[in-house]
Amino acid sequence: MIYIHIPFCKQKCSYCNFHFSTSLQFKDEMLAAIKKEIVLRKDELQNKTLQSLYFGGGTPSILSGDEINSFIDEVLKYFSFASDIEITLEANPDDLNKSFLKALSSSPVNRLSIGTQSFFDEDLKLMNRAHNASEAEGSIKRAQDFGFENLSIDLIYGSPTSNFEIWKENLNKTIALEVPHVSSYALTVEPKTALNDWILKGKVSNPREEEQNKEFYYLSDFLKDNGFDHYEISNFAKPGFYSKHNSAYWKYKEYLGIGPSAHSYNGLDIRSWNVASNQQYVKKLNSNLLAKEEEFLSIEEQFNEMIMIGLRTMWGIDLDRLNEFSSRLVECFHNEIQPKIEEGLVIIENNHLKIPEKHWFMADGIASDLFIV
Ligand code: SF4
The missing domain is CATH 3.80.30.20 (tm_1862 like domain)
Incomplete structure (x- = not known):
């Protein structure tokens, strides 16, 4: 897209x-x-x-x-x-x-x-x-x-x-x-x-x-x-x-962002963003240069991104996808998740981890508690 x-x-x-x-x-x-x-x-x-x-x-x-x-x-x-x-x-x-x-x-x-x-x-x-x-x-x-x-x-x-x-x-x-x-x-x-x-x-x-x-x-x-x-x-x-x-x-697909301040993502480990200045953007493009910077996402950042985005949706996070990450991350995550399941803040349904809708207003807070640092 x-x-x-x-x-x-x-x-x-x-x-x-x-x-x-x-x-x-x-x-x-x-x-x-x-x-x-x-x-x-x-x-x-x-x-x-x-x-x-x-x-x-x-x-x-x-x-x-x-x-x-x-x-x-x-x-x-x-x-x-x-x-x-x-x-x-x-x-x-x-x-x-x-x-x-x-x-x-x-x-x-x-x-x-x-x-x-x-x-x-x-x-x-x-x-x-x-x-x-x-x-x-x-x-x-x-x-x-x-x-x-x-x-x-x-x-x-x-x-x-x-x-x-x-x-x-x-x-x-x-x-x-x-x-x-x-x-x-x-x-x-x-x-x-x-x-x-x-x-x-x-x-x-x-x-x-x-x-x-x-x-x-x-x-x-x-x-x-x-x-x-x-x-x-x-x-x-x-x-x-x-x-x-x-x-x-929300399904972590690759996208290309064109124009000043637009962000792009390769669907895996590279995110980039164009300069948020109209003047600098035009100047670069006039010289046939892209006006973007990029960052490499560490495994932890990729994992956290999946948690943050997935828990905001009705589909939740596919546990099979999470299990593709290293066993260290998955183990840390399971330790964090257990108390949240006991509190009813997250549920597992059809192999997907979700936040019940009644807690969606505080979804970002629940997701960030689950981040791996
Ligand atoms: S200032 Fe422009 S971009 Fe911002 S909310 Fe208004 S119309 Fe949208």
């Missing part, structure tokens, strides 16, 4: 610490550099058939239909791909107007991941999103009118402007809009964000963990009651609408 990072946004959301620029001044240079990286890395993923191509960001919907098509052409020219390849575009509601959707509907893009976040203006204002509540709803309906059935929306819970009743309303609207995939995250306060600053200055109250916990479990129960599978801690899909792209990450 291939991920392409488009590092531009219209404005900075108050909670976001991703890599992007709000200046489009050097957009053309950036797009040319990304295309050059595609060509320079055309021999990676050899003998692999692409199952998914994902445009993330930043805000890929800031591009025109023609620009998106030219990237897709470039990728499909150099990589072999499955006939049912999933091509996802992350899109913000304010970009999904009729003319853009018309262009997308005649392109190979067959899945949209819409940054809805909330259907309430108070939440969207606090988040400094570029769209309002009516655009949040209208964009989904318009995308469906243009034939996009494979739709995902992002929703954020636990905002200080929200409460349990508002959260329930957000989910009722999601069901009414017949969206088949939802990615939902707790609002987190990252360093160096406007939200962090407002909280430090007492202008906004800190998100409350107990409220987030309650909203998370309501989200899970409510979406499951409405026909969704809770297949990863933050992801829900109706049957047939699981994200191929994200599922591949």
